[in-house]
Amino acid sequence: MKAAVVLAATLCSAPALAGWEPTKPVEIVVAAGAGGASDQMARMMQAAIQKNNLMKQPMVVSLKGGASGAEALMYMKSSDGDPNKVLIAYSLIYMLPLSAKIPFNWRELTPVSVIALDQFVLWDNSAGPKTVKEFVAAAKAASSPFKMGGTGSKREDHVLTVFLEQKTGAKFSYLPYKSGGEAATQLVGNHTESNVNNPSENLEVWRAGQVRPLCVFDKERISYTSKVTDTQSWADIPTCKEEGVDVQYLMLRAMFLPGKVTPEQQAFYVDLFHKVTQTAEYKDYMEKQALKPIFLTGKDMVQFLEEDDATNKSLMTEAGFVAK
Amino acid sequence: MEAFGLLLHGFAVLLTWKTLVLMMVGLVLGIFVGVLPGLGGPNGVAILLPLTFTMDPTSAIVMLSCIYWGALFGGAITSILFNIPGEAWSVATTFDGYPMAQQGRAAEALTAAFTSSFIGSLVAVLLITFLAPMISSFALKFGPPEFFAVYLLTFCSFVGLGREAKHKTVISMSLGLLLAGVGMDTVSGQLRMTFGSAELLRGINFLVAVIGLFGISEILLTMEERLALRGHAASISLRVVLSVWKDLPKYWVTLLRSSFIGCWLGITPGGAIAASFMGYNLAKRFAKDPESFGKGRIEGVFAPETAAHASGTSALLPMLALGIPGSGTAAILLGGLMVWGLNPGPLLFVEHKDFVWGLIASMYLGNVVGLVLVLTTVPIFASILRVPFAAVAPMIVVSCAIGAYAIQNAMFDIWLMLGFGVVGYVFKKIGIPLAPFTLALVLGNRAEDAFRLSMIGSSGNLKVFWSNGLVGSITTLAILLLFWPVIDGLLGRAGWMRRAKPASN
Numbered sequence: 001m002k003a004a005v006v007l008a009a010t011l012c013s014a015p016a017l018a019g020w021e022p023t024k025p026v027e028i029v030v031a032a033g034a035g036g037a038s039d040q041m042a043r044m045m046q047a048a049i050q051k052n053n054l055m056k057q058p059m060v061v062s063l064k065g066g067a068s069g070a071e072a073l074m075y076m077k078s079s080d081g082d083p084n085k086v087l088i089a090y091s092l093i094y095m096l097p098l099s100a101k102i103p104f105n106w107r108e109l110t111p112v113s114v115i116a117l118d119q120f121v122l123w124d125n126s127a128g129p130k131t132v133k134e135f136v137a138a139a140k141a142a143s144s145p146f147k148m149g150g151t152g153s154k155r156e157d158h159v160l161t162v163f164l165e166q167k168t169g170a171k172f173s174y175l176p177y178k179s180g181g182e183a184a185t186q187l188v189g190n191h192t193e194s195n196v197n198n199p200s201e202n203l204e205v206w207r208a209g210q211v212r213p214l215c216v217f218d219k220e221r222i223s224y225t226s227k228v229t230d231t232q233s234w235a236d237i238p239t240c241k242e243e244g245v246d247v248q249y250l251m252l253r254a255m256f257l258p259g260k261v262t263p264e265q266q267a268f269y270v271d272l273f274h275k276v277t278q279t280a281e282y283k284d285y286m287e288k289q290a291l292k293p294i295f296l297t298g299k300d301m302v303q304f305l306e307e308d309d310a311t312n313k314s315l316m317t318e319a320g321f322v323a324k
Numbered sequence: 325m326e327a328f329g330l331l332l333h334g335f336a337v338l339l340t341w342k343t344l345v346l347m348m349v350g351l352v353l354g355i356f357v358g359v360l361p362g363l364g365g366p367n368g369v370a371i372l373l374p375l376t377f378t379m380d381p382t383s384a385i386v387m388l389s390c391i392y393w394g395a396l397f398g399g400a401i402t403s404i405l406f407n408i409p410g411e412a413w414s415v416a417t418t419f420d421g422y423p424m425a426q427q428g429r430a431a432e433a434l435t436a437a438f439t440s441s442f443i444g445s446l447v448a449v450l451l452i453t454f455l456a457p458m459i460s461s462f463a464l465k466f467g468p469p470e471f472f473a474v475y476l477l478t479f480c481s482f483v484g485l486g487r488e489a490k491h492k493t494v495i496s497m498s499l500g501l502l503l504a505g506v507g508m509d510t511v512s513g514q515l516r517m518t519f520g521s522a523e524l525l526r527g528i529n530f531l532v533a534v535i536g537l538f539g540i541s542e543i544l545l546t547m548e549e550r551l552a553l554r555g556h557a558a559s560i561s562l563r564v565v566l567s568v569w570k571d572l573p574k575y576w577v578t579l580l581r582s583s584f585i586g587c588w589l590g591i592t593p594g595g596a597i598a599a600s601f602m603g604y605n606l607a608k609r610f611a612k613d614p615e616s617f618g619k620g621r622i623e624g625v626f627a628p629e630t631a632a633h634a635s636g637t638s639a640l641l642p643m644l645a646l647g648i649p650g651s652g653t654a655a656i657l658l659g660g661l662m663v664w665g666l667n668p669g670p671l672l673f674v675e676h677k678d679f680v681w682g683l684i685a686s687m688y689l690g691n692v693v694g695l696v697l698v699l700t701t702v703p704i705f706a707s708i709l710r711v712p713f714a715a716v717a718p719m720i721v722v723s724c725a726i727g728a729y730a731i732q733n734a735m736f737d738i739w740l741m742l743g744f745g746v747v748g749y750v751f752k753k754i755g756i757p758l759a760p761f762t763l764a765l766v767l768g769n770r771a772e773d774a775f776r777l778s779m780i781g782s783s784g785n786l787k788v789f790w791s792n793g794l795v796g797s798i799t800t801l802a803i804l805l806l807f808w809p810v811i812d813g814l815l816g817r818a819g820w821m822r823r824a825k826p827a828s829n
Contacts, residue, residue, distance in 0.1 A: 067507050067515070067526055067527065070525050071526050099514075100513060102525075103522075147781055152510060153509075153511055153512055153513030173783070175780055176510055178773070185464065189466065189467060323514070
């Protein structure tokens, strides 16, 4: 079956070197559950491609969030040479192989483009402390450790929690939930004291005045200045460094094809996702979810990935999350 | 009566030809999707979601939610006719629905299922209409200990109130819990029991197991016993429908109890499955002759269907109000909402009145139209039973295989399904009940996560399960139910002694 696809793909691409195009529906593989940030992004791209007629074949979203996203990675790994599958990846491509010993290496896939960077924000309940300093003081003074909600174990949220502990000296007990949405509602319901959700995951509860952003884990503030709540915009949130807690972390959102696809096939998708980043849907989505726009491809992308991989690896090692 | 005015406004949004046509299309597609085992609501909605990208949000949600209602109605059809539950919450419907079909009362069972679905949904929609703001704040009260208490209650009610031998129920449940542990463990981030296999990474999908355990094993049993799926030419007509309806008032307690359980568990996310089992068990517990359950009793269809649909419908409320999907289908609808540019959350009810109330109005209308539609097609579905077994069996096996494959597009799942078919066959032969096994497989993971999160939060102190009135009462109730046979016996003896005393005087 796979051989047949490869054969068909090579036959199709051979005569028309200039323009390879998918000949069957393209699957956009999401390494997370329904409704999560990756799923939302995949649906946005599906809609942007369909509405703007960027591709003749339809695009289908396929959710492979099993085993905390490892399912999607193994699925891509086993799809060598199939140009009809694109993975929407995030930092799990570095972290999962380290923490759970999944036999996966992103270098085996074909990089297409980095399309966005996602921020992390420290949030607490709107009834809780109002600034980072008060929050840290309250966490230190508390009789039992503050509860920090997050997505999954030994992943971005957990790493951030460990570094927050190191920099502030406060203790947290980290509660790994299945999704960022769950972490958000648990914070609203006062079952946890704080979380480190991505902007998109806490957006609605922030707008409803139920949670408060304390600081952004980045070296500069978020650039979007239009009001999100009655009084605040994303740009009004201070960086954690400004508040005296020097912890930074950005998460990539990038597209990958399976390994062993032809350069023409890769070129088609580079072009496709470049066009996607020009659409109104994409721009609107970036602003709404407070994502950092970026478009990297080719050598730049590989260099970025290597550096990012090294950063993540050292963070994971330092946090003690690398499986032996 | 602000809600009433808003609801009328919703109907006004809805009553256009275009929306009504979309509604019919959605319902027919939904029933079709529901009838195919394993395909089910979530897949159906996922496949059809892209169709709605170019529609306005209200039309889109009306069509998709009608697919959902259609699939809910359709799911009961395979449960009753072939003992293959289309969705997790249809499992309990098979207990009495399938025996009824075997006795030639398929039409009656189908009518009962559809009617009680309708009643369950209606109660839940009424609840959503009038209590929406209050309920969404109630759902926020649920942290890990509360979730665990609810799951514990479900497990305990099964052991305590089940009709099977207790040790067999416990064996079956433990095996289910064991298999639920396969795959990634969220709390520690480690893989468990995958033995280096990439296929086992995903864990064991509940629906794959159910299709095998119920569907394939049933085919095996029928083959062995050389029983044809009995081709009773049951007279299916308006008369059957009317006679079932005439008897409805007799079961008002069951219907009301199940609606209540359903609504209550529906707004605590993830409750639809628990609701159907609990509805069934409680109906059995309070019946005068519990032994007749499982042998084709109509109440055994009313109870789980009402609870499941009350819960399935009320599960949309936390999705809209909080953005937590209560079921797989709700999760995909949630994805749809975001594509249409709406963000579910506390502000949705304020900022998008047209959409929310249009959706709620479509719940009323969709259920009424759906009920009429399925009832008029009952004869067609029931006539499937008249086709010779030799012709139907291969078709069922093939559609089971397609269903199992479609859930995750994995060939491995088909082998898994066949394996579970054999397990189901053996279990039935040695009298181990399948229901606790499937229940544990569905809720095992969530219960484990909830328990461990509670323990992390309380630094290992079990008192957290009695830390407030809500969680304390659920936990206590769970433990009471677990030891119910003992307590019941003690109460009985006490009563007997009291009666005996005056007699001896």
